[in-house]
Amino acid sequence: MPRIAYVNGRYLPHAKAAVHIEDRGYQFADGVYEVVPVHKGILVDEELHLDRLERSLRELRIAMPMGREALKLISREVMRRNHLNNGFLYMQMTRGVAPRDHKFPAAAKPAVVMTVRQMKPASKEKLEAGVPVITLPDIRWARRDIKSVSLLPNCLAKQQAHEAGAVEAWMVDGDGYVTEGTSTNAWIVTADNVLVTRSATHDILNGITRIALLDRVAAEGVTFEERPFTVEEALNAKEAFITSSTNYVMPVTEIDGRAIGNGHPGLLTMKLRDAYVAHIEGGEGTEAASPAKSAA
Structure with missing residues (x-):
């Protein structure tokens, strides 16, 4: 067709x-x-x-x-x-x-x-293995909160990730803090089971999956901090994951070639993914796409 x-x-x-x-x-x-x-x-x-x-x-x-x-x-x-x-x-x-x-x-x-x-949804094998990411300097403009079609720096970083055998690049600002991925938001879970992601300022795009997941985080009673985190903190995290409209909640099990936690998707990550999928399946915040008549 x-x-x-x-x-x-x-x-x-x-x-x-x-x-x-x-x-x-x-x-x-x-x-x-x-x-x-x-x-x-x-x-x-x-x-x-x-x-x-x-x-x-x-x-x-x-x-x-x-x-x-x-x-x-x-x-x-x-x-x-x-x-x-x-x-x-x-x-x-x-x-x-x-x-x-x-x-x-x-x-x-x-x-x-x-x-x-x-x-198609992410494969069971991909979810069970998690995905690798790399880190790169963030060379984008200062208004990343605008979903502009100007995506050349994102494309360059995504290509570097691909050539490195990773699925995403986490971009790092001049102070050594992770901003976000080329097309995803970045999250970690600390050794103390605190969920961390960067605040939605001009530094990042406030992802819709990010917004919806924060509602699930509150409902699940997860300890949460909205703040910058360094690459070193990410490397020493217990868990990590990315979110986006096409990835939903995807576990990250390797950053710059180093295993995160035990090298497998974390329990909190998968719990939050299940909660987000339930949100989608339940139709909350969604609208049916079956018009009664044509818009032609």
Whole structure:
């Protein structure tokens, strides 16, 4: 079945979907994006994702191209046309098309693109083994809280991780503290069973899975600290894991070639993963994606 994309008001075959060469997202990375997981036909934590999308647009002074309900209707139509049951919905919004000039154009119309992708859950083998990460200097700009399409430093770091046989790179600021992964948030569990992750300031992107998991942490009565942690503290941690919309809660069992804890996924990590999966399965904070009528 051919994939279908939405581009500025049109549903097109994925292979033929395109934007103008002077779209500012292409020329200046002048835009934002969201990735919303879809589980059993349900958009997971959709409202939180849309809240973050609107915030990112505001920070870049890009007008919301349509109302939230219209955006929801289109997203469901894209899912329907692609028969998406498990995977993710990708949406990207840029300042639009205008003659190339660094300053904001006076009358550009924001551009909207939506695509979907099928995706299988993490394998049992991967969860049982955990994943390795490496650490690298964080060379990104100072507004990491904006979900910008400007991801070149993230791509460079992810490639280095891949070449090192790791699945993720944890980026480290100038003071030696871990900020986050290239596409994930970073967490550790100390020897005293304290869960630690960095505060959601301009230094990191406040992940939606991170937000949802913090609710589970509170419900489970886990001792928790929101603060920076060093690479050395991570290497000596009892457990570590990453979170994201596509990884959920994924155990980290190796950092820079050193085993974390006993080298196996930790008990608290897996307990929190189970709690997050239960959140998804229960449909809390999610909305069904089966429209009664087409948005075409």
